[in-house]
Amino acid sequence: MMLKVNLDRIKSDILTLAEIGRNADDRGIYRMAFTDADIEGKRWLTDRIHAADLDCRVDGAVNLSGVLEGKSDEPRVLVGSHIDTVPCAGALDGTLGVVVGLECLRIIRESGQAMRRTLELVAFSDEEGRFGGMLGSQSLCGHLNPERLATMKDLDGVLLQDELRRHGYDPLGALDAARDPDSIASYLELHIEQGPVLDRLHKPIGVVDEITGLFRWSVWLRGEANHAGTTPMDMRNDAFMGLADFAHEIPRILEENGSERTRATVGKAQILPGAANTVPGLVEFSLDVRDTSEIVLEELQTAFRKALSAIARRRNLMFEFEQSSYIEPVKCSEVVVRELSEQATKLGFEYHSMPSGAAHDAQIMGSIVPVGMLFVPSKNGMSHSPSEWTAWTDIEAGANVMLHTLVRLANDL
Template sequence: MTSQPKINPERLRALLDGINTFGAPDRSGGFNRVGFSDADIAVRDWFAHEMEKDGLKVSRDGANSLFGRFGPDTGASVMVGSHLDTVVDGGAFDGSLGVAVALECVRAMKEAGVTPKVPVEVVATSEEEGRFGGMLGSQAIAGLVTRDWLEQAADADGVLLTDAMRKQGLEPSALLNAARKKGSVKAFLELHIEQGPVLEREKLPVGLPEGATGVINLSVTLKGTANHSGTTPMDMRADAFAGLAEIATQIPAMIERTGSEIARITIGKVELLPNHPHTIPGEARFSVIIRDSSEEVMKGLNTLFGHVVSAVAGQHGLTFEIEEKSCIPPVAFDEALVSMLDEEAQRLGFAARRMISGAGHDAQTMMAFCPSAMIFVPSRDGISHAPEEHSEWADIEKGAELMLAALMRLAA
């Protein structure tokens, strides 16, 4: 006998807390489960065991993404989930909440005696946060990983993806065989925190992204001359940091000239060499992330950024190198799925806002493979990728209820 499935908030909170015992905060206050770190591998082993205890058929692919199948052994599945890895000193909700909600939905269905006609597949994708320049787990599922990229992919510290995988006992070449068969996934759904301030500002419990911005990931090096800071006249310096600073100050003008309202250019990780108090920086290495919902705008910003770097380098007597580490195009999510989520939100009485995601997500990559859509829940003060990241449980419960309703409809 079946009953109407219901989300169990206490069980969901306990599951999320269990995930966050791995890479738990130290003095930094943030969570650390960077892709292919010991904590990342350990949380996957733990979560696999949790799914096995629930009777799910558990498997892994060559990227070390986890899958837990509920329902028929054959036929195209509805895949639901997110990622378990974090950025350095990240928050407790980014990615892991979506994985926890996915498993809680299955637990609620099992508890109510529901047997889906269409299998539901819980997924915890691997290395979504882009340590190596992409969204590895979903790219592997979608068959987007190439041998050339695999052999060259490295993190900001120069660690090769292949070395990081082998250190954890994983075979990198298995990534090339991780692609799922076309048609094996009917739809992909992902619940995620908004990572922005819009839903909280408008006092809305749910957001429904219609698409996601693209991401261009650049690595830039400026080279000048390291010299004594006291004996080198100001007009005779080739100061790499001065060049970096001038480039940074020109970002608003670049956005004004070529971008859109949602265009973003961010200089994130910076390294100065030799990095001594009394030495003029002879080299500056820094990351640049360009985002927009239009591929044409992204390309325009990328071109303009290159022109600015070239001009600034010439003015400061510097040489420069710009390497494109990765490029993920913007996507529109499946309109039929977004409309279905909208209908279910209205049926549940939840005020929902359609919007564009300014952050990259697995659902974005999965659109190359199957129809995909997302559910957002608000982020307090719009903060994410930081220890202060938080979402209110009243909003989380509504997002989870909406996901459960969507899965019940798709799996019927």
């Protein structure tokens, strides 16, 4: 008999978890990492893992696991995502991958089939980066150190170590969450696309081939604040005009140095002194640049520096920047990509090969083990919003593709 997920059980889990951290006023979900709502969500998931008769484990980074033991001690197959949210979130980002992973393990256990490899569901801590990184997957991959753990804080200045202690956890325990890469055969993740491509193509499945890398800069253009009425136009050192020039340069830079997968965004800007009758003396803005090629990212860094330097010279401004983050792009495992594609075809679902433009735990995991990702459509491309949604039929399709891929990876490959 062909295995098939129980959609009603998936629905129930998603809708129940969505009420943990729900705000009655805006209907958004507020389950940010290590808030009381996040810890309540972890308790709920722990109960669901126990109810599925799976071995439940928690590591020092408070990553929560459900384990279905295999017949051998060969490297295990991991599947998962996260249940923490951004503020005012929707019901599916991260949660879908955890709930579907749990359902896949439940179905396999209930079928009585013994897998050769152990299968493990992982719900990672703080994927949304409340404390400036992806704590759970970075801990598992051994990317953290004591100094960083001691200094990680959120935008309100709350220290990660204080939040962990508040809930009874040892902050340094995250260092013990690191695993031997040789103990893991692969990591898989099902996620909503968070973009409009699959919805517009009317395809239920996206097979991710690459996960984008990114660099993020804070940029300062310093000019001279002066009176808006008495300073002639040709005698101004207007910092805002430097930003305006740069904004118009972005399409040219992407055309000359980027690829069809490049994205560049100025998402935040501050003009100072910020008075209507004053020539701007300082502009601070963010620059977020993404591509699936590390070489392209390097070329873009050079091109953006040159463009900003030239604009600063022309406008008589000072240019400074600071790189606030850099994440390397990750190529998904060809073996896993092929298996996901074949299972989608066997089950009769059209799929689209595509990159992931957002960062995920799979990106961090890809630094030490083979990874694969599966997307399902986001209605109107909406995410990080109470409007975020995916049709149940698409969720069922993605879940069944994941189920059959996990069975293959756990037994045959």
